Amino acid sequence: MKNIFFTPGPSGLYFTVEQHLKEALRSNIPSISHRSKDYVKMQQETCEALQELLQLPDNFTIGFTSSATEIWDRMSENLIANYSLHFVNGDFSKKFHSAVASHGKNAEARITEAGTHHNLATVEIDKEVELIGLAQNETSTGAAMPVEDINLLRSKYPDPLLAVDAVSSLPIPEFDFHQLDSLYFSVQKSFGLPAGLGVWTFNERCIEKAEKLKSEGKYHDSYNSILKIAKMAKKHQTTCTPNVMNIYLLGKVVQDMLRKGIGQIRQEATYKSAVLYHLFESHPKLTSFVTEKKFRSQTVGVAQxxxxxxxxxxxxxxxxxxxxxxxxxxxxxxxRIASFPTHSKEQIEMLVDEINQLDF
Amino acid sequence: MKNIFFTPGPSGLYFTVEQHLKEALRSNIPSISHRSKDYVKMQQETCEALQELLQLPDNFTIGFTSSATEIWDRMSENLIANYSLHFVNGDFSKKFHSAVASHGKNAEARITEAGTHHNLATVEIDKEVELIGLAQNETSTGAAMPVEDINLLRSKYPDPLLAVDAVSSLPIPEFDFHQLDSLYFSVQKSFGLPAGLGVWTFNERCIEKAEKLKSEGKYHDSYNSILKIAKMAKKHQTTCTPNVMNIYLLGKVVQDMLRKGIGQIRQEATYKSAVLYHLFESHPKLTSFVTEKKFRSQTVGVAQxxxxxxxxxxxxxxxxxxxxxxxxxxxxxxxRIASFPTHSKEQIEMLVDEINQLDF
Structure with a gap:
């Protein structure tokens, strides 16, 4: 029997990836130059498909990095002169905080218990904070923040840049991109691709902030700094030789998702997570780690x-x-059980049946 | 007819890659965690194969980055406090110089004409230079530096760190790793893999230099800084989720090269480049861009x-x-014509025959 991976990333490949890989080899994708017209067309197609799937407004740039970890660094380097604030509720939100701190900035960690999330309706934020970091979906604990809470935070505090970690949740949450400035994900989670590509989308406010820091001599001018990424993205290119194969595969998988319909994918996510949380609530040996229902992730279910x-x-x-x-x-x-778009309702039901039948 | 890519990178895939890709999918390589035992074993196997192929001494660490461009940055950030010297003879050696300069360091460019190389026997280097950068194989012009010249430079100037760009030449040149400190390549050139992985090998002198800069507060602490790479490499891991598929494929291709024998691969490289340069010399419309024979690359032939x-x-x-x-x-x-290990003698001969028959 073929293994099925419900791991929360890397996970199972999206079910069409193998076929797209074969087509990529037939079309010589690994041999095309990242400065060629064929490449430019390919990156443009990938970005346009993503824009459509995420309903990304025109003021957002799509940039590519090697990982989400790199994106933490790129934000630390050039979007914060002095102060950032991080809503920490698990290891991944903590890691962004640590990244900023390791760059010598004043990064405040607002810590809440693992398995829950902050009450964004009541938080108070200092005026000096330049960037707020939060993990919409904490892959380490399965605690997710409702998009409405993010929008509420933004309406209360519109000035700081708002950077959202959607590493393991996209494309399930329906973000309002007018309420945030920077959002990023890794392809080996919900998009079901091999690892080795981070996707970072950011708006003109991020670019303006980076330009301001540059004019003040506070800019770290790396090969993949935000301004270089933005400049090359306008030409549908990257700053250096990228993971061409993954950018191609991402485009193909997103096109498949568009054909299936994002509404359908989101409905299935709701159903699959309901099946999982029902298991956690009904099984005598399992308890959902996230007790408050509004904070339960639809893509990563965690049980004690x-x-x-x-x-x-x-x-x-x-x-x-x-x-x-x-x-x-x-x-x-x-x-931790992933219910990503590649996991069918039947696979999740089958997994739940197996767990119910097991003696452990 | 299937296309053959003699482009100097990305180039044709190594002829066994497609088969290894299929095996990778069968073995669920894209779904394994980069912190799992299976992954650790895989990275260790890749590094051991590389060590054997390159005859790398034990004091060299093998680290992975997203590209060679990233490695320029990582060296700029943490191996140079003030002064570096770059032997520039084309666009890629120039780019390393520009990277260091963009990090605000004093990077001297010692420029010679494209298509030739510096006479390392007569160069004079200031005492304050901390790192020397040179492109052993200038992919932009096909000018290569004989390994003996590098060794000569080292014997005259043993103190500065010596960083060698072997992006498009490895595994053909037989480097003496006791005569250099840092060497790097990209997998989409001579190793015939899809793009998206840089390989950086460096010795304890680089680590000591970075530690010294760190103790002096001159260290840029990025997620993929040299000390973090070195620390994780000891555990056969990377600092963040890497391009797992490519690290796997690299190991498999290097193992194939070891089975074929590096001696055989180097002999074939000599033969193939002789066939190419014979074309450049004999064809009425072609002239080898690199006129001095000792500077002619065996992997990238360039003709006017x-x-x-x-x-x-x-x-x-x-x-x-x-x-x-x-x-x-x-x-x-x-x-520019690549004659990488994936290009058979027969393919190069066929290409030369076709060029001889064409009217252009």
């Missing part, structure tokens, strides 16, 4: 396992069903 | 075309034979 998670993970792996262990300190206590 | 190169490039493309145009200012004057 009575007696530890290892036995369950191993038993499922023997059946070719790979789920994730807990992250960091929760490694042996939690399971 | 009387009356311009476009007609020839187009005529060959119609036959499914893709060669490179000139680089930068030489775009319409030159052809």
């Amino acid at each position: 396992v009575q007696g530890g998670s290892e036995k369950l993970i191993e038993a499922l792996a023997k059946k070719g069903l790979n789920i994730g262990s807990g992250y960091g300190q929760f490694k042996n206590q939690h399971i | 075309v009387q009356g311009g190169s476009e007609k020839l490039i187009e005529a060959l493309a119609k036959k499914g034979l893709n060669i490179g145009s000139g680089y930068g200012q030489f775009k319409n004057q030159h052809i």
Whole structure:
């Protein structure tokens, strides 16, 4: 039996990727120069498909990096002169905070318990904060922030740049891109691609901030700095030789998603996550780690396992069903199950049936 | 007829890549976590194969980046406090110089004519120079520096770090790694892989220099800084989610090269380049751009075309034979032909026959 990966990234490949890979080889995608007309056309098609899927306004640039980790660095380097604020509720939101701090900036971590999220309706933010970082979907704990809460934060504090980590949730949440400035994801999560590509979209406010820092001599001029990315993106190119294959595959997968319909994909996500959380609520040995329903991720379900998670993970792996262990300190206590667009309703139902039948 | 790519990178895929890609999909390589045991074993195998192929001593670390361009940045950031010297003889050696300069360091460019190389026997280098950069193989012009010249430079000036660009020549030149400190390449050239991975190998002198800069507060602490790369490499891991597929494919291709034998691969490179330069010397409309024989690259042959190169490039493309145009200012004057390990003797002979038969 072929293995199925429900791990929260890298996960199973989107079900059309293998076919697109074959077509890429037939079309010599790995051999085209990233400065050629064929490449430019390809990157443009990928970006246009993404724009359509995400309903990205025209004032947003799409840039490519090697990973989301790189994007934390690029923001740390050139979008913050002094102060940033990070809503930390797990390891990934913490890592963005650490990245900014390691660049010698004053990064404040506003920490809340893992498995929950901040109450953005009541937070107070200092005037000096230049950038707010938050993980819309904390892959480490399965805590997600409703898009409405992000919009509320923005309406209260419109001045700081708002940077949203959607690494493992896009394209499921329906973001309002007029309420945020910078958003990023990795392709090996919900988009079901091989790892090695980060996608960063940012608006003109980010560009203006970077230009201001540059004029003040506070700009770190790397090969992949935001202004260079933006300049090349206008020509549908990258600053250096990119992961051409993944940019091609991303375009093809997004086109497939558009054909299926984002509405359909989001409906299925709602159904699949309901099936998962029903399991967590009904199984005697499982408890949803995120207790407050409004904070439950639709793409990464996390449960505490009575007696530890290892036995369950191993038993499922023997059946070719790979789920994730807990992250960091929760490694042996939690399971993490991805329900990404590549995971069909039937696969999630089958996984739930297997867990219900297992003795662990 | 299937296209053959003799472009100097990206080029044709190594002839076993397609088969390894299929095996990677069968083995779920795109779905494994870069923190898993399976991944660690895979990265270790790739690095051990590379160590064997390049005869890399134990004091060299192998690190992975997104591109060679990134490596220029990583060296600029943390191996130079003030002064670097760059032997510039084409666009790629110039780009390393520009990268260091853009980081606000004093980067001296020692410029010689394109198509030739510096006489390293007679150069004089200031004591304050901390790092010397040179392109062993200038992909833009086809000018290559004999390894003996690099060793000579080192014996005269053992103190500065010596950083060698072998982007489009490895694994052909037989470097003596006791005579240099930092060496890097991109996988989409001679190794015949899809683009999106840079390989950087450096010794303990580089690590010590970075540590010294760190202790002096002159260190740029990025997510992929040299000290973080070195720390993770010890555990056969990377600092962030890497291009897992390419690290896997690199290992497989290097293992194939080891099975074939590096001696055999180098002999074939000598033969293929002799065939190419014989064409350049004998054809009435072609002239080798690199006139001095000792400076002629074995992997990238560059010729001036009387009356311009476009007609020839187009005529060959119609036959499914893709060669490179000139680089930068030489775009319409030159052809560039790769003879990488994936290009068989028969393919190079066939290409030469076709060029001889064409009217251009």
